[in-house]
Amino acid sequence: MWNFFQKVRSNPIYLREQGRWGEPNQYFATLMRYLPLIIIVVLGVSIFCGSYQLTQLLGIGEAGGILFLLLCLPNIVIQVLTWIGIVLAPALTAPSVVEEMDRGSWDILRLTPMSTIEIIVSKFFGSLSRLRIWRALMVLSVLYAVVVGLGTTALGSAASLITGSASGLTQTTGWQTVGVAVLTTASTILRPWLEIGFAGLIGLTLSLWTNSARAALIGSYAVIMVYRMIINTIVWTLVVVLFIEYEFEAMAFGAGAFSLNIVYFISGGLLFWLLRRRALAIDNGELLHDFAD
Amino acid sequence: MSAIIEISGLTKQYGSFTALDHLDLTIEEGAVFGFIGPNGAGKTTTMRILTTLLKPSEGEAKIGGYSVMTHPNEVRRMIGYMPDFFGVYDDMKVWEYLDFFAACYDIPETVRKGMIGDLLDLVDLGSKHDEMVESLSRGMKQRLCLARTLAHDPKVLILDEPASGLDPRARIEMRELLRELQNMGKTIFFSSHILSEVADICTDIGIMEAGKLVAYGDIEQMRQQLQVSRLIQVRMLGDTVPLKDLLMTHEKVDAITDGREIELTPDIVRFDFTGDDEELSQLLLSLIEKKIQIISFSEEVGDLEDVFMQATQGVIN
Numbered sequence: 001m002w003n004f005f006q007k008v009r010s011n012p013i014y015l016r017e018q019g020r021w022g023e024p025n026q027y028f029a030t031l032m033r034y035l036p037l038i039i040i041v042v043l044g045v046s047i048f049c050g051s052y053q054l055t056q057l058l059g060i061g062e063a064g065g066i067l068f069l070l071l072c073l074p075n076i077v078i079q080v081l082t083w084i085g086i087v088l089a090p091a092l093t094a095p096s097v098v099e100e101m102d103r104g105s106w107d108i109l110r111l112t113p114m115s116t117i118e119i120i121v122s123k124f125f126g127s128l129s130r131l132r133i134w135r136a137l138m139v140l141s142v143l144y145a146v147v148v149g150l151g152t153t154a155l156g157s158a159a160s161l162i163t164g165s166a167s168g169l170t171q172t173t174g175w176q177t178v179g180v181a182v183l184t185t186a187s188t189i190l191r192p193w194l195e196i197g198f199a200g201l202i203g204l205t206l207s208l209w210t211n212s213a214r215a216a217l218i219g220s221y222a223v224i225m226v227y228r229m230i231i232n233t234i235v236w237t238l239v240v241v242l243f244i245e246y247e248f249e250a251m252a253f254g255a256g257a258f259s260l261n262i263v264y265f266i267s268g269g270l271l272f273w274l275l276r277r278r279a280l281a282i283d284n285g286e287l288l289h290d291f292a293d
Numbered sequence: 294m295s296a297i298i299e300i301s302g303l304t305k306q307y308g309s310f311t312a313l314d315h316l317d318l319t320i321e322e323g324a325v326f327g328f329i330g331p332n333g334a335g336k337t338t339t340m341r342i343l344t345t346l347l348k349p350s351e352g353e354a355k356i357g358g359y360s361v362m363t364h365p366n367e368v369r370r371m372i373g374y375m376p377d378f379f380g381v382y383d384d385m386k387v388w389e390y391l392d393f394f395a396a397c398y399d400i401p402e403t404v405r406k407g408m409i410g411d412l413l414d415l416v417d418l419g420s421k422h423d424e425m426v427e428s429l430s431r432g433m434k435q436r437l438c439l440a441r442t443l444a445h446d447p448k449v450l451i452l453d454e455p456a457s458g459l460d461p462r463a464r465i466e467m468r469e470l471l472r473e474l475q476n477m478g479k480t481i482f483f484s485s486h487i488l489s490e491v492a493d494i495c496t497d498i499g500i501m502e503a504g505k506l507v508a509y510g511d512i513e514q515m516r517q518q519l520q521v522s523r524l525i526q527v528r529m530l531g532d533t534v535p536l537k538d539l540l541m542t543h544e545k546v547d548a549i550t551d552g553r554e555i556e557l558t559p560d561i562v563r564f565d566f567t568g569d570d571e572e573l574s575q576l577l578l579s580l581i582e583k584k585i586q587i588i589s590f591s592e593e594v595g596d597l598e599d600v601f602m603q604a605t606q607g608v609i610n
Binding site: 021 | 344345348366369370372376378379380382383384385386390392393394396397399441
């Protein structure tokens with residue numbers, strides 16, 4: 001795996017997507033000009049829809065709210081970074097193949113000694129590597145995961161200390177607590193990467209199926225939004241029905257959060273399989289009906 | 294000379310549509326092969342198969358002994374391909390464009406710098422080294438694309454309509470460049486609609502129509518192969534009627550035309566002759582024996598257009 005990533009990192013197409021030769025992506029360059037605005041909007045929405053609403057729900061007052069906000073700050077930043085990633089990833093990947101096809105350079109790339117799937121994988125990782133959020137995301141998510149994991153296992157639940165018996169998490173004991181800790185920790189670390197990677201994969205997939213970068217980009221945002229709404233609704237409904245109905249409330253949070261990771265992982269795997277099939281079809285000349293001359 | 298491109302029974306079908314129909318072709322190393330034919334004849338399909346971009350439905354194609362089907366990577370290292378849609382990156386500088394593709398062919402960074410300068414000099418773009426690609430004219434972009442095909446020093450160049458859309462000066466420059474590449478020992482396989490250019494620089498020519506190779510060889514061979522008639526022009530003293538009467542009796546003479554009918558002087562007669570050199574000299578001898586006062590007796594050399602028109606029937610796929 002390490003060797004694979006090292007090989008990808010030295011691939012010229014990866015380096016080109018990173019910006020070593022020219023500026024390969026005008027859509028990304030345009031979006032980057034609006035980055036401050038995107039950050040303000042995402043930050044505002046995260047605070048309003050997440051922590052602020054939760055403090056109201058938990059009824060912990062203004063001081064408690066500020067304390068809770070501080071405790072949640074790493075998570076808020078993670079959420080902001082994740083959303084920035086979700087917004088920017090399709091802008092990086094959606095034009096990457098379709099623009100090559102449009103300008104006629106796709107065939108030239110395919111004539112290099114690289115396979116089509118190698119080109120596509122290099123484009124995927126190369127373009128996503130332009131997001132300058134990965135290190136911050138890694139540090140924050142590990143930090144936050146440790147806090148959540150330790151909080152859940154050592155103290156039963158960080159939330160339970162603040163909210164008393166208001167949360168079902170206070171009823172956790174033994175293996176349930178460890179299970180919740182493991183699941184929430186893994187979920188906290190993995191989720192941002194999976195969500196951003198998935199958004200990028202959607203963009204790349206549409207880039208191979210459409211004939212315009214704009215269509216691929218708009219289509220990517222549409223698919224991501226619809227997909228997130230459907231998957232979140234289905235997973236959390238199932239979690240609530242299965243776990244709360246069977247009185248395993250504590251596991252519901254951990255399993256719910258982790259189930260989404262599994263869903264993203266499987267969906268990403270399916271998309272990659274589709275990309276690979278498409279790449280093979282291109283290699284076999286099954287898609288190019290260019291018999292005009 | 295050994296064969297560097299070998300094509301046998303190459304067929305490409307899209308459903309019930311046959312884009313390429315059992316093509317057989319051999320091209321010698323160092324040759325400049327001109328591939329001509331109307332739109333839809335199968336030229337690009339052939340080139341895309343040769344470049345490993347398309348898989349044939351049947352048959353085999355080899356470049357340098359490597360099959361395009363089973364050894365695509367070896368073939369790719371051996372060829373340089375310039376599509377008709379030449380695909381340059383406008384966001385790069387001229388040197389960056391060549392550097393990127395050289396890197397794609399695993400050429401070490403230390404070698405690339407000197408190589409880029411040489412390539413740019415070869416295509417006469419040395420002064421544009423640091424310019425953005427988008428600032429280049431179409432002809433310059435075409436030459437830059439050609440330089441890109443040379444980055445990994447391929448033995449075979451496959452060029453799809455290299456002169457298409459170029460102004461006359463750029464066309465001449467491109468033609469000179471192809472000559473230079475030929476002198477460097479490259480085998481050039483290119484398609485064109487501009488017949489005069491093909492005739493000018495090609496050692497061999499293939500004419501395609503409706504997916505089939507209808508004629509192949511050098512122009513002279515093809516004319517013989519297609520039995521294209523030779524146009525003979527005679528200038529004489531006195532009345533041309535006796536000459537015309539004599540010619541009419543010859544079985545290999547056809548389409549006798551008086552100079553006045555074709556806006557030439559009245560002392561000229563033109564006719565088509567389907568015989569060989571021996572028969573032509575016999576005809577001249579017989580005219581002299583009949584006391585026809587001939588001033589000049591010459592063959593108008595038929596061009597590629599004649600061969601092309603003779604070979605093709607306007608069938609479009």
